[in-house]
Amino acid sequence: MFTIAIIGRPNVGKSTLFNRLVGKKLALVDDRPGVTRDRREGEARLGDLSFKIIDTAGLEEGDEASLPGRMRAQTEMAIELADAIFFVFDSRAGLTPDDRFFANLVRRADKPLILIANKAEGRAGEAGAVEGYDLGLGDPVPLSAEHGEGFSELYAAIREALPEETELPADEADEATRLVLGEDEDGSELDITKPLRIAIIGRPNAGKSTLLNTIIGQDRLLTGPEPGLTRDTIGIDFEWRGRKIKMFDTAGLRRRAKVEDKLEKLAGHDALRAAKFAEVVILLLDATIPFEKQDLTLADLVEREGRALVIGLNKWDLIENKGAKLSELREEALRLLPQVKGAPVVPLAGATGEGIENLMHSILRVHEVWNKRISTARLNRWLASALEKSPPPAVSGRRIKIRYMTQLRARPPYFILFGNQLDALPASYERFLVNSLRQTFELPGVPIRMSKKTSDNPYAGRKSRQR
Incomplete structure (x- = not known):
């Protein structure tokens, strides 16, 4: 069993x-810094990995005889005992001088190191996580220890840092591959051993419960012509073509201004929570009255939460001139939902089972795209071509320089641009890059995140000298 020590300044x-x-x-956990003083050991589990973990006191500068100095000595002993190190910083607070000082300490330890950007939930945390690149300790792993987010990325980082200690027996490795690499180092974070989590959302009476009953072949959920029958979010486990699925039926969602009943409000919150924790969301529309304002609001929610999206056109058996209508609705989806351009639009009839096969195939396909990783080499070959065809504009007489980019993570795909003056990069040019990325690397139906990292100007803030 290998050992990992958790290192970092106080309160990260x-x-x-x-x-x-x-x-x-x-x-003990508290908002006050310095709660932990002694090192603490425990048996940790992450996926199929079991290892010893050491919690240490926050690193602080001080004389050897002082309390901070003695606490640091305990931490240095933990580093010596460990096979690898988690170096943790607070992505919301950003890097501090203490982070940079102690980064040199762990670098001298010459042991496998995983840089963790903790408290990375939300967009503020994601932006701060990018600062970790400045430490020169490798790619930061964005994580929220409090909310349990980012642990699949941490798992992959441990396997990469300690390949011999985490190697599975050959038979297990074939069954439980977590990071599947393909040609040119492209890869995926798809784990087919875990149930695929799917949420069905939509307006009341769109046919969500009927659809799920038809998929599983049972009258498991109460259905009827009355809108609002479903209140609790119900999760159903089943298998589809050998793939484990956990699908959630949710309450119908109306515009907030129309909701007065307390129970309906609670059911609505429960439905939105299911969408946030799903991997793929089916936005089920009534094909006879599709793309109303509430439908677009729900699609926007799915994009903001970073989930993969499939649009289901239910009650398709009631539509006449199906071919022309489908072309019209797909064009409307492209126009109204550019943020998830290419999301599958699947006609179906939940009551009869028409289109269920196509729906499930679209779900599995968009889930693969959501987990997709693109190698840095391929990304930068594409970037060079895109910049040559359409260079970024000049700002105050100086042209914006985009030097290179990399993919920080998948689920959904998240890319970082590095260069100069990127804060001034127009939103229109960023949309151009995102659309080109989506088309070139076949990323339909998933949100694409892009952050910008501007190189520091060492002369910024200095007064010019007069000769």
Whole structure:
């Protein structure tokens, strides 16, 4: 069993991460810095990995005889005992001088190191996580120890940092490959051993419960002509063509201004929560009255939460002139939902089973895209071509320079641009890059995140010298 030590300055969330990995609240956690003083050990589990984890005191500068100095000595001993190091920083607070000082300490340890950007939930945390590149300790792993987000990326980072210690037996490795690499180092974070989580959302009486009953072949959920029958979000486990699925039926969602009943409000919150924790969301529309304002609001919610989207056109058996109508609705989806351009639009009839096969195939396909990783080499070959065809505009007489880019993570695909003056990059040019990325690397139906990292100007803020 290998050992990993958690290192970082005070109050970056080391003990919260420790508790999450051991599955118990063994370490005291508080907003005040310096709660942990002694190092604490525990048995950690992450996926199929079992290892020893050491929680340490926050690194602080001080004389050897002082309390901070003695605490640091305990931490240095933990580093010596460990096979690898988690170096944690607070992505919301950003890098501090202490982070940079102690980064040099762990670098001198010459041990496998995983840089963790903790508290990375939300867009503010994601932006701060990018600062971790400045430490020169490798790619930061965005994580929220408190909310349990980002642990699949942490799993992959541990496997990469400690390949011999985490190697599975040959028979298990074939069954439980977590990071599948293909040609030119492209890859995927798809894990087919886990149930695929799908949520069905939509307006009341769109036919969500009927659709799920038809898919599983049982009258499992109450259905009827009355709108609003479903209140609780119900999760159903089943298999589809050998793939494990967990599908959630949710309450119909109306515009907030129309909701007065407290129970309907609670059911609506429950439905939105299911959509946030799903991997793929089916937005089920009534094909006779599609793309109303509430439908577009729900699609926008799915995009903001970073979920993969499939649009289901239910009650298709009631539509006349089906071919022309389908072309019209697909064009309308492209026009109204550019943020998830290319999302599959699938006609179906939940009551009869028409289109169910196409729906499930679209779900599996968009889930693969959502997990997709593109190699840095391919990304930068594409970037060079895109910049040559359409260079970014000049700002105040100086042209914006985009130097290179990389993919930070998948689920959904998240890319980072590096260069100069990127804060001034127009939103229109960023949309051009996103649309070109989507088309070139076949990323339909998933949100694409893009951050910008501007190189620091060492002369910024200095007064010019007069000669």
